[in-house]
Amino acid sequence: MEHITIKDIAKALNLSTSTVSRALRGSHEINPDTKRSVMEYAEKFNYQPNPIALSLKENKSRSIGVIVPEIDNPFFSQAINGIEDIAYNKGYQVVIFQSHESYEREVINTQHITSRRVDGLLISLSGQTTNVEHLKNLHDKGLPIVLFDRISDEIDTHKVISDNFEGSFNGTEHLIKTGRKRIAHIAASPHLSISKERVKGYLAALAKHNIPVDESLLKYCNYGLQDIEFVIDQLFSNETPPDAIFTASDRLALGCLSTLKKRNIKVPEDIALIGFTNLKVAALLAPSLSTIVQPALDMGKRSAELLFDLIENTSKLPKSYRTFKLYTELIVRNSSVMKSDEE
Amino acid sequence: MEHITIKDIAKALNLSTSTVSRALRGSHEINPDTKRSVMEYAEKFNYQPNPIALSLKENKSRSIGVIVPEIDNPFFSQAINGIEDIAYNKGYQVVIFQSHESYEREVINTQHITSRRVDGLLISLSGQTTNVEHLKNLHDKGLPIVLFDRISDEIDTHKVISDNFEGSFNGTEHLIKTGRKRIAHIAASPHLSISKERVKGYLAALAKHNIPVDESLLKYCNYGLQDIEFVIDQLFSNETPPDAIFTASDRLALGCLSTLKKRNIKVPEDIALIGFTNLKVAALLAPSLSTIVQPALDMGKRSAELLFDLIENTSKLPKSYRTFKLYTELIVRNSSVMKSDEE
């Protein structure tokens, strides 16, 4: 890949690089004729300023880093879609990293992030992450960071989440109102903020309706299918098994559905199932899955906007960081109600 | 974000930058004591070489660009997962662009790609792209490019696809062997290589079994739900409607399923449905979806490996480019056979 430089133009037109540079930027202190000839030459030979040289000079890369647990997860790919959208309009590049739910990998990613001199970082924590020193360090050094979805209290910066408490509360209450008595909750990694919030919502709904909490109905579970099967089997070995499961994530809901099918437990007759998800196919599952929808795309957009806000006002110091809660929506389908078969 | 530089170390230790540079690289012509003190200082203040300065000097960015139609499409996010995996091990960054199935956007993306000086490009063409001059130009200028999934004959470089013909042939033949007589095929954008190959496989299977081709059963369709509904309605306005639909993509299959449900057409009783997809949830749909699985992750990995091969041997000129066909697999589920309900 050969690229024409400002020097080449200067040499060809018998000018200095300074003059060419100014002509290209349309400076007023350049003779219109000179300007025109420079422009024409640049156009003709398809001059494109070297962003790397610019980066070196200005000490910024015009790129942002994104660390997600797994890109191949509809929630995150939708969020990245939103991020890319905003970044594109701002003329920034999006550089992707995956933590694969591993703390070590996340730490290594943050090292790469700094070494690569990205201008800002968007991150959703891995399921294993309990210590966020690696992010604190970056933030203390002045790197703009926005946390989304899986956040941490220990970092003081902008955060974007969906209203996990409310969503969880509404989902649980929906199960209660449709007559379910023993409602289990399967949460994801207990370290995650989203898990904690959703458990709180679940407990709050039970409390409101004076349903005693049964610890044996509250389970934490990894995404593996075996893990899910194990948990389901645990729940059903209970002397009075649950008549509803409220699941804290898309993957878990799918795993439950498939396990319940395998165990020949009918949904929603034997047990109601409701997910916390944004899967487009949720409506097409058998049975169609009731769920609490999260605005993944909007979350990506909002996070990116906030990050650019931080990047562009990085000097104006006295910041007040905020945590933005995005709406959730309960969508009732067949997995939680025993009515007809078509909506 | 303040970063310590080689100059800082030099100043602090009363050395020249050259000495520090060589000490850091472990050069033999540096006094072991000096080397040690430099190393210690660098360690202590967390020196990280500035990759931007390196890039400027070496005229390479250690990053690769990836252009996909839509990141929020399980096939592509899985592929990107594979790409990121390989790139991570090679120490490269992955920079993501989306064409949103738009030719204009794809062209703009390629401009960004060049202006950003990525070391290589992985691309899957947009559905609107018929002219690939923008890619040819880049390739002629020496940018290593690997095409995957949605490829073009007009660019001579490495390509990675799944065996669309075979997958399509097997899918169609499966429908024939299970007694279907009027098999429709709904393809994606007619410009796409994947569409052409899959149509060929479909036609070949019909030919092998002496089934005459009915042009009215071969449809091209966009991903929009309205488009799909329109096509389905067209098919069923036929005097003898199809008894099977072989669909050329995951999204199309989902759209069909939902439309057929809405129209109260029973799958698989009234009509068999089979997709070309890699959706993890295909098994959980109602009915579970028969499909031809594509190895998206492997495709991403393979493409990335080939790209790095090109990048690293960019000088060794006489290249022989190849097109790699990856395996596909027919998975028969309930949407195409009328047997029992559980597998």
Next chain:
DNA sequence: AATCTTTTCGGGAACGTTGCCATTAATGTA
């Protein structure tokens, strides 16, 4: 006519790093 402004441009440093070419001092060789 002498001075002051503009206008238009060139020179050079700087961003962080590497690599070539000195340079110095110490050591080895005759």
Next chain:
DNA sequence: TACATTAATGGCAACGTTCCCGAAAAGATT
């Protein structure tokens, strides 16, 4: 003792760009 060799380090240019500063020429102001 004189010269060649080696070890250890410094100086400087270069990558592509911008920006500050200066300079020459032309024009404007007394």
